[in-house]
Amino acid sequence: MKKFVKLVTVLSLVLLIGTSAIFAQGGTEGTKAASGPVTVNVALANNPLSQALAKYAQQSYKADGVNVNISVLPENDLRQKLTTGAATKDSTYDIIYIGPYEAQTWAKNGWLENLKPYFDKMTPEQKQWYDYDDLIKGMLDSVSLDGIPYGIPFYGETSFLMYNKDLFAKAGLTMPEEPTWDQVYAFAKKINDPANGIVGMTMRGAPGWGMSGAPFTTMINAFGAQFYDMNWNATIDTPAMRNAWMMYKKILTEAGQKDILSYTYNECIALMSSGKCGMYYDATSLAPPLEASDSAVRGHIGYVMAPHDQLKKNTAWLWNWTMCINPNITAERKQAAFDFILWATSKDYVALTLKEDPSCGTTPSANRYSTYKLSAYAKAPYAAITLKTLQNLDFTKPTLNPAPYVGLQYMAIPEFADIGTAMTEYLADYVVNKTSLDEAIRKTQAVFEQAAKDGNYKK
Known part of the structure; x- marks a missing residue:
């Protein structure tokens, strides 16, 4: 563009x-x-x-x-x-x-x-x-x-974090301009109030490389994890990767929406628009409905950079x-x-x-x-932060350590549509306790390792 x-x-x-x-x-x-x-x-x-x-x-x-x-x-x-x-x-x-x-x-x-x-x-x-x-x-x-x-x-x-300023003020919280995922989790827990219908944070939960896979892959980058090393060895089973998986589950199961796996961005927007949700991490293009003339939260939403962790630079997507x-x-x-x-x-x-x-x-x-x-x-209210985020993205260097691929919320290889979707299906099973983290990681590691061999990436 x-x-x-x-x-x-x-x-x-x-x-x-x-x-x-x-x-x-x-x-x-x-x-x-x-x-x-x-x-x-x-x-x-x-x-x-x-x-x-x-x-x-x-x-x-x-x-x-x-x-x-x-x-x-x-x-x-x-x-x-x-x-x-x-x-x-x-x-x-x-x-x-x-x-x-x-x-x-x-x-x-x-x-x-x-x-x-x-x-x-x-x-x-x-x-x-x-x-x-x-x-x-x-x-x-x-x-x-x-x-x-x-x-x-x-x-x-690109992507950024949207938050309800009224709910933050009520909880006595201040959102930093560049929050960490640990801070986001803590905020979500404090805001979450099921008795009064308040959700701490929403994110996409529906499986699919372009659904839950989009925000989740940027979380993987933020935690310093990656899919492959420079020799195309799959690097799913690492402490950094596990930390990303655990954070995603903690936020959504401890402070997220009900029916986690049914949420696409449409459901997330609806929830955030209701005024009953503290935070929403997703695409910058989804902010306008929150500021529409008929929005219940118009003028009450704040916008900050995508959360980071080990990767200190901009961790948003393009x-x-x-x-x-x-x-x-x-x-x-x-x-x-x-x-x-x-x-x-x-x-x-x-x-x-x-x-x-x-x-x-x-x-x-x-x-x-x-x-x-x-x-x-x-x-x-979202224009300036969107432009700032776009100007600070490096599409060619998505990870903390060197990687053999490019892409921020995906890998730019043909196989990612299948293997990325498979990863989100195992992630979904883990989130709703159908499988353990160890099993989900093991299966995902095997899928990515096989893709490297089948695609002749691994010599």
């Missing part, structure tokens, strides 16, 4: 739809179908920003001869459908909605369309309108291969949801898909979201630099 947006006047917003339609009609030839309307099928992950895009697109996206059909799916279902579809050259979805974990591998596999030719044929006016250089470089680079873009991030995120084009569709559909991607990732779209929702709750985060220069967005 790259830089951000500028508030526009009412007249500009009136022109927005017309301008968007121009770019929705293609770089040079347009997308008007010779044999009938073109339908662009899109599947998005079920989260607030995706839900908003589906709504705004239905209301405002106008392109001659083009219909856009958007489905919003649970994240795990989306990943399964898109991965299966990419591997089998399925053409159901014109726009593929993935993250940096998949992007580079899929680009190498030929599963994504090279976007450079589409940008190259844009007119000077179109290029000026879109302002490619405004996209946040680190985010765009994470979905590029050898400098060639294979997708454009719709929004990006992620984005990126729009890519399916290479298995017709040229006409590809151009229509590209035009929609331009609209959805444009400054005009950011302006539209701020016009429709001044709370910034539906404005894409961390994809354009200019967004953070907008007075309407910069005043959001």
Whole structure:
């Protein structure tokens, strides 16, 4: 992703739809179908920003001869459908909605369309309108291969700790700007009050490498643990790794939500929004709903850096949801898909979201630099800490000690989707006492060791 947006006047917003339609009609030839309307099928992950895009697109996206059909799916279902579809050259979805974990591998596999030719044929006016250089470089680079873009991030995120200032004040607690996990655990225990329906802290508990695995992997990094050493020997069975597993369980079983394993980020947001939860560690992109005009906790939430432990530097993650084009569709559909991607990732779209929702709750985060220069967005209580976190991340050095992989809340290897998910399933069993820590660690160690052998990483 790259830089951000500028508030526009009412007249500009009136022109927005017309301008968007121009770019929705293609770089040079347009997308008007010779044999009938073109339908662009899109599947998005079920989260607030995706839900908003589906709504705004239905209301405002106008392109001659083009219909856009958007489905919003649970994240795990989306990943399964898109991965299966990419591997089998399925053409159901014109726009593929993935993250940096998949992007580079899929680009190498030929599963994504090279976007450079589409940008190259844009007119000077179109290029000026879109302002490619405004996209946040680190985010765009994470979905590029050898400098060639294979997708454009719709929004990006890092992670931070959200806390209820009222509950902290009531308990006589002060949140530091850079808390440790030990401090977070102590705070959660003090705030937790089941008799009055107060939960000390919530985190994702549903298994899945992109569900509980996201916050949990950053905890692993924070505790100084890692998945492999430089020789690709699995390093799951270590004291540092065990400490991370035990901390995750302690927080959720001693001060967390009921039905731990049913919680995705949607349930966590709902709980935090109720005012009945002390803390929530998750993606920065999930903060806007807490500050929405109809939120019971608007103005009562504080935001600080991701908790650390042995790893003293920033322990947050880097992620984005990126729009890519399916290479298995017709040229006409590809151009229509590209035009929609331009609209959805444009400054005009950011302006539209701020016009429709001044709370910034539906404005894409961390994809354009200019967004953070907008007075309407910069005043959001989570904006400054989000930008600070993004500027201090090192995607290539996720661990305390040298590691043979990159990635902050995942490893950027194809096998991680399976082995990371397996780890979270063993973690879930451990959390609900279906298995012991020793057994969960042993099984996870075996899975990671086998993956290193099967992937020919271990020589």
